Amino acid sequence: MNIYVCIKQVPDTETKIKLNSDSTGIDPAGIKWVMSPFDEIAVEESLRVKEKNAGSTLTVISAGPARATESIRTALAMGADNGIHIELPENVDNNTIAKALAGALKKEAHFDLIFTGKEAIDDGSAQVSQILGEFLDIPSITVAVAIEYGAGTVKCKREIEGGSFEIIEAALPVIIAGQKGLNDPRYASLPNIMKAKKKEIKALKAADVGVSDADQKIRFKNYQLPPPKQAGKKLTGDPAAQAKELVRMLHEEAKVI
Amino acid sequence: MTWQTFVFLPIALGAFGYSFYRFQLLFQMMKAHRGNSNRLDNIPARIMTTIVNVLGQRAVLENKGPGIMHTAIFWGFIIITTGTLEQFVSTIYQGATFEFMGQSLYSGWLFLQDLATLAVLLGVFYASYRRYVVRPVALGKSKDANIVLLFTGSLMVAIFLMNSFHIAGTHPWYANSLFVSQWLATRLGGLASEPTNAALGTFFKWVHMLIVLGFAVYIPRSKHLHLVAAGPNTFLKTLPREKGMTPINFEDESVQQYGAAKVTDLSWKDALDYYSCTECGRCQDLCPAFNTQKPLTPKMLITDLKHNLYANKDKILAGKLDEVSHIIDQNVNEDVIWACTSCRACEIACPVFIEHTDKIYDIRRNLVMMESRFPPEVQPVFKNMETNGSPWAFSSADRAKWAEGLSVKTMAEDSNVEVLLWVGCAGSYDERNKKVLRAFASILKKAEVKFSILGSEEQCTGDPARRIGNEYLFQTLAKANIETMNRYSVKRVVTACPHCYNTIKNEYKNFGGNYEVYHHSEFMAKLIAEGKLKPTKSLDATITFHDSCYLGRWNNIYADPRKVITSIPSARLVEMTQHHDQSLCCGAGGGRMWMEEKIGKRINVARTEQALETNAEIVASSCPFCITMMTDGITTKEMKDKVKVMDIAELLDQTTT
Numbered sequence: 078m079n080i081y082v083c084i085k086q087v088p089d090t091e092t093k094i095k096l097n098s099d100s101t102g103i104d105p106a107g108i109k110w111v112m113s114p115f116d117e118i119a120v121e122e123s124l125r126v127k128e129k130n131a132g133s134t135l136t137v138i139s140a141g142p143a144r145a146t147e148s149i150r151t152a153l154a155m156g157a158d159n160g161i162h163i164e165l166p167e168n169v170d171n172n173t174i175a176k177a178l179a180g181a182l183k184k185e186a187h188f189d190l191i192f193t194g195k196e197a198i199d200d201g202s203a204q205v206s207q208i209l210g211e212f213l214d215i216p217s218i219t220v221a222v223a224i225e226y227g228a229g230t231v232k233c234k235r236e237i238e239g240g241s242f243e244i245i246e247a248a249l250p251v252i253i254a255g256q257k258g259l260n261d262p263r264y265a266s267l268p269n270i271m272k273a274k275k276k277e278i279k280a281l282k283a284a285d286v287g288v289s290d291a292d293q294k295i296r297f298k299n300y301q302l303p304p305p306k307q308a309g310k311k312l313t314g315d316p317a318a319q320a321k322e323l324v325r326m327l328h329e330e331a332k333v334i
Numbered sequence: 335m336t337w338q339t340f341v342f343l344p345i346a347l348g349a350f351g352y353s354f355y356r357f358q359l360l361f362q363m364m365k366a367h368r369g370n371s372n373r374l375d376n377i378p379a380r381i382m383t384t385i386v387n388v389l390g391q392r393a394v395l396e397n398k399g400p401g402i403m404h405t406a407i408f409w410g411f412i413i414i415t416t417g418t419l420e421q422f423v424s425t426i427y428q429g430a431t432f433e434f435m436g437q438s439l440y441s442g443w444l445f446l447q448d449l450a451t452l453a454v455l456l457g458v459f460y461a462s463y464r465r466y467v468v469r470p471v472a473l474g475k476s477k478d479a480n481i482v483l484l485f486t487g488s489l490m491v492a493i494f495l496m497n498s499f500h501i502a503g504t505h506p507w508y509a510n511s512l513f514v515s516q517w518l519a520t521r522l523g524g525l526a527s528e529p530t531n532a533a534l535g536t537f538f539k540w541v542h543m544l545i546v547l548g549f550a551v552y553i554p555r556s557k558h559l560h561l562v563a564a565g566p567n568t569f570l571k572t573l574p575r576e577k578g579m580t581p582i583n584f585e586d587e588s589v590q591q592y593g594a595a596k597v598t599d600l601s602w603k604d605a606l607d608y609y610s611c612t613e614c615g616r617c618q619d620l621c622p623a624f625n626t627q628k629p630l631t632p633k634m635l636i637t638d639l640k641h642n643l644y645a646n647k648d649k650i651l652a653g654k655l656d657e658v659s660h661i662i663d664q665n666v667n668e669d670v671i672w673a674c675t676s677c678r679a680c681e682i683a684c685p686v687f688i689e690h691t692d693k694i695y696d697i698r699r700n701l702v703m704m705e706s707r708f709p710p711e712v713q714p715v716f717k718n719m720e721t722n723g724s725p726w727a728f729s730s731a732d733r734a735k736w737a738e739g740l741s742v743k744t745m746a747e748d749s750n751v752e753v754l755l756w757v758g759c760a761g762s763y764d765e766r767n768k769k770v771l772r773a774f775a776s777i778l779k780k781a782e783v784k785f786s787i788l789g790s791e792e793q794c795t796g797d798p799a800r801r802i803g804n805e806y807l808f809q810t811l812a813k814a815n816i817e818t819m820n821r822y823s824v825k826r827v828v829t830a831c832p833h834c835y836n837t838i839k840n841e842y843k844n845f846g847g848n849y850e851v852y853h854h855s856e857f858m859a860k861l862i863a864e865g866k867l868k869p870t871k872s873l874d875a876t877i878t879f880h881d882s883c884y885l886g887r888w889n890n891i892y893a894d895p896r897k898v899i900t901s902i903p904s905a906r907l908v909e910m911t912q913h914h915d916q917s918l919c920c921g922a923g924g925g926r927m928w929m930e931e932k933i934g935k936r937i938n939v940a941r942t943e944q945a946l947e948t949n950a951e952i953v954a955s956s957c958p959f960c961i962t963m964m965t966d967g968i969t970t971k972e973m974k975d976k977v978k979v980m981d982i983a984e985l986l987d988q989t990t991t
Contacts, residue, residue: 089721091729107731107790109721264713267592267703267806 078133079185082123082157082192083178083209084116086141086148087199100300102168112148115194117155117262118255123192124156125260126226134158136185140165140177146278153273154265160278163286170295171204173288178205179212180286190231191252195220206254217252218245222259335428342425342543349547356554357562359651360609363643366650369594369601369696370580373570384569393568393685397616403460407486410454414493417447418546421539441511448497448514455490458483472615472633478557479613485552489545496538498522503532563609564686570603571687575890578841579695582805593699593803596658597643598650600696607688608640617680617690622919622941623673627934630673632680632690638665639693661697669933671697672709676801676924677883682915694924698803712802715928719807723793723814724759725928734789736761736768740775744789749822753852755785756829756838759794760958766965767830767958773987774830774854780990781866785828791818795837802925809845812837816847830854830983832884832957833923839889853885855895855956858986862901869989872904877985878950879907880941880964881917882957895956898982902989910944918944920967922959942967946977953979 088094089109097104112120120137127133137152139145140163149160163177182188191213196203203219210217222242223234232246236256265273283289310326312319327334387393391408395401420432433440462483465473473479497515500506502523509516523531553559582592594600617632618624624631639661643650646658662668671694680690701707715725723730734744736757745754755778761771778785796811815838819827827849829835839851852860861867877899885891892914899907912918921937931937942964945953953964958981965979 091718091722091727093729093731109730111717111721261710261713264706264708264716266706268590270806 078126078130078189079187080123080127080133080135080190080192081182081185081188082116082119082135082137082152083205084120084137084139084148084152084194085113085174085197085199085205086110086139086145087113087197090114090198094302096300096302102297102300105167110144110147112151113194113197113199115196115198115255115257116148117194118257118259119192119194119253120152120155120157121260121262122224122253122255123190124263126190127156127158129226136161138163138178138181140169140174140181142167149278150273150276151265153276153278154270155263156265156269158276160276161281162278163281163283163288165283165288168297170293171200171202171208172294173292175205175208176212176292177283177286177288178209180288181281182209182213184286187250189249191215191250193252193254195254195256203254206252210252213250213252215250215252216247217254218247219254220256221253222256224253224259335426338425338428342422345544346422346547349550353550353554356551359647360554360559360605363647363650364602364605364609366598366653366655367602367605368591368599368655369604371601371603373572373603376573379573380569383571383573384565387568387685387687388565393687396683396685399460400464400614403457403464406453407457407461410450410457413446413450414454416443417450417493418543421543425539425543437507441508444508444511445513447493448512451490451493452514454486455494458487458490462487470615470619472619474613474615474633476557476613481552482556482558485545485549489542489549492538492542492545494518495522496535496542498535499531499538500535503528503530503535557611557613559609560612560686563606564612567606567610567686567688570606572689576836576840576888578844579692579800581809581844582699584806584809591700592703592805593701594693594696595660595700595704596655597639597646597661598655598658599700600639600693603689604639604693605643607693608636608643610686611636611640611688612686613637614685616683616685617688620679620683620916620918622675622677622679622921622937625918626937626940628669628673629667629933630670635666635670635690635693636688642666662701666697668701668707671701672929673933674924675883675919675921675926675937677919678887679883679916679919682887691924695801695803698801699805700803702803703806708802709929711930712925712928715798715802715925716804716807719794719796719799719811723811724763725794725798726759726763728763730790730793733757733762733792734787736763736771737775737787740772742775743786744791745786745822745824746789746791748786751784751786753783753785753826753828753857754819754822754824755787756827756831756834757787757792758829758831758834758958760962761830762792764958764962766961767981770830770958770961770981770983773981774983776987777858777861777867777983777990780987781861783861783866788818788822793818795834795842797833797837798925798928800837800841801923802928812842812845812847816842816845819847819849824849826850826852828852828854828857830956830958830981832882832889833959836884836888853889853891853894853956854983855885855898856891858983859894859897862898867986867990869902869986870991871989873902873985873989874904875952876906876908876948876950877952877954878910878945878948879913879982880910880920880945880953880955880960881913882955882960883917883919883923885956886917887915895954895982898986899954902985905985905989908948908950910948912944920955920957920960920963922963927959927962936967936970938963938967939970942971946971946973951977952985953977954982954985955979956982 089111092108095104123135127135135157136159137149137157138161139149146162149162153160161181163181193206207217218233220236221233222236225232229249231251234242234244237243312322391405394404423430494515497512498518501509501519615633621632649657674694676691718727719725757771760767793811793815796808800808827838835853879896899905918941920941955961961979968974968977
């Protein structure tokens, strides 16, 4: 089986995000970059499929600036066989990334399963896996929390609104975007980290995968930091007065009721 | 030469030959270990420790009753062995005795023989009383011990009977020297004729000799192997109390196995440790894990590793190390390995200097680095250390936030300082411990000590990673910190965290980090002694001090923190039942701070109960993790309103101006 997993490198959740001087992007200084946590789930899932199906190959792909190769190494250390890096500038949109990934995948002999995380935690847009499905013209299943693998098919349990689930069955090849709960990603063993250092990462340029600036559908003009979190308020007084004040605040200040 | 010569020689040669063969197998097994251990430094100190602890029995005598018993048996046996030698000689060559040494010397020597026999016999009585009547948990049940006690007791009785019948049968000139045997002879001698008595004397001489030969055969496969192994083990012990863990060279590509998956991955010294173990259980008595119903007992760990080694004997001797079974099995399971808090109480207690913690670390190293097997809650800890340089999920940008408003400078701002204040992750991010750091910074200012911090350039020292078994992550962090400190030409470091202290002081030197390192308790005691700080406000309170393992047992610092407390006017220091090197761990060391404690009683609660028994109003400590654990313990015991947990720096800051 030929398995692919698409990952994105994002700032670590603890990183303090600062904007650059003209607010056209975030200031990269001092940022610790990590693989997006949902993508780690995707890597883990793809590793488990690979381990259950002897003779399978797992390739990890990432489209982004040169630093993205660090996250490809992380996936290789977890156990992926090959890496492909498509060099794209910072701040490209989902369409560009999906098209680049599709371009790289079309260059491969064939693919059976493609995994992604349900979203990247930096922009949180959760679109790439679906746009990729369009470009490759194959089914795309998002927010998967459980996957059953059949002969040439998959059966996915996915989260939908309202705390419910739905089951989707699809024939391979298929794209599956993993959600938290699908598995617990492994910690790379040291021999695998050492081996990963020596694995080759195939380097592709935008032109190699048929992507140009014209593919950018969204352009980011201005960034703003969210307003700082307000301190919590503690209501006092007797329960009836507290309830009354709470209703007033929810209605007038928070404007949720 | 008589018939006795021809009967004795083959039996003796057979017994000693077999014994030698077994010892040689044990030696071969020891040599087959893969791990290195270089222990031939500082020979004079090694000779000294051997004299003090083997001949002087100092470590054994730490436990009075059994210590005196052991010393009696130890010296008794050395003396008796010279007597046994005489019997061997006289059996091989009829009539040859040690009388050539002269009458007075010979009678003195004989007197010693009887005295030693009596001492050993009393020792055996005491040991049997302890083992079968008192029955301390530490001893457990042991078939080996039963056999040895029976052997030893019978041996002494045989000696007395041999001498008594010999006296009654032949009336030798030296009869009075053998004062016990002589006394016995007057009571037994009349029962039979002189020739019968003489024959009985010979009979018991044979009983005695055969028991000795039986011993020779039995020792190599019993816990009494310590007779031979404990001496060398003492000579080869780690000399300083402050010991760093052995680094792994990751550059060496020929190394394929990190840590110990199999017994043979450990070092020859580890095997000598098992050979030396007498199963006295002193390690177990002090072990915080064992005393709170965790599956770890240091004693069983050592005997289980020994049994594992023996079970793999044939494969090891055949050189088939690949086929040796894994360490982790039903006995040494993962719960055993993760239960250790690395408090080193076991190592302090061990009279033969077995080093338990190193084995646990090596087993953890294999589990973590080779197999990625560790408690799941540890994974985010590793990840946080990798990305943010802290076991907790905080941004390194926030590292200096604890010092807001204190006008503390970073090394980047001013590196021309007396000392670098190493804050540590707890001091940087933990709300409770931030206050400790603020108090200590305030003390430094009062004493006009010029210091800076590293701020966002500081990272975790790597101690938690190293103790959990992630040596690779530890070295990454250690090298980064050393690079930073050397860039600022740091000479002196002071820290409020005993874990940081131990790592920077004792472990960074293996990676090019050589600094003069102080724990804040040493630093404050020094400032007080030099008159730079003087507590003037009184603190009318009873204070009990909880020893941090990494300060006390790892670095031998017990007095300094107590000096800080007793320097405070009106402060009364009281000790808990366990203190100084007998102290009970808070439960946080060895990476346990970041693991859930699912089995047995919580260690911090057990320690808190000891603190509460003192009726102290303040539980003082000098370690951020101890402070967290003791605070949690006090909360659990619902004593939060009555008892405060404080760092000694806070006490000193409050009482100085």
